[in-house]
């Protein structure tokens with residue numbers, strides 16, 4: 001198991017300092033980069049007693065293993081992995097749960113974008129299968145712009161079993177598939193809800209699809225057959241938000 005990892009990007013590190021400062025071990029900021037966007041991060045680190053060192057672009061590129069760090073990189077303790085028991089605890093304290101299920105998303109950019117959508121939509125948590133899914137990597141955190149540190153990600157051993165368990169607690173699970181008869185704009189998305197999205201290549205697995213209470217499509221007007229999973233996630237989550245606010 002990894003003991004430490006690198007996180008980079010202004011929003012990811014600021015969110016980490018705001019939500020879990022105890023995870024930040026040390027931080028490097030680009031030499032001569034005291035621009036306004038970095039100042040809140042540097043101040044937050046100082047308030048938390050985190051050591052901030054100045055470093056060249058080359059050092060930051062090497063530490064982040066990327067040039068997309070926006071002038072700030074942090075060495076952090078890995079996030080606590082959340083599982084079935086943590087999901088139970090969340091459901092016990094949440095009146096009208098609003099959840100997202102990602103059935104085997106493997107591209108870190110897609111998971112990062114889904115986390116960002118989920119955070120913006122007010123989703124209480126995301127459920128993913130432990131195997132064959134990307135976890136919370138540095139790229140996921142960077143793309144999620146702070147949402148990876150704010151939205152709980154529950155990694156479960158048996159997704160179909162977890163789906164049954166949340167259904168037993170009153171959560172209605174709406175799966176998404178291009179070929180479904182009903183569409184997302186006709187579905188009732190107001191009560192305790194989980195929206196299930198499929199993997200980039202194969203969509204929802206058979207068992208996941210069969211475990212859903214209903215299936216909906218997003219109507220497609222053009223010639224392509226499907227949307228990118230993070231775009232489809234945004235469409236479905238914000239249709240649910242629209243209904244829940246009405």
Ligand SMILES: C[S@@+](CC[C@H](N)C(=O)[O-])C[C@H]1O[C@@H](n2cnc3c(N)ncnc32)[C@H](O)[C@@H]1O
Pocket residue numbers: 176177178179196197198199200201202203204216217218219220225226227228229230232233
């Ligand atoms: C790139 S698509 C997967 C396409 C895959 N070839 C399939 O057969 O489902 C990834 C996921 O985004 C969602 N998605 C994309 N386009 C959709 C649409 N038009 N209607 C409903 N869901 C869609 C679904 O959850 C799908 O599993």
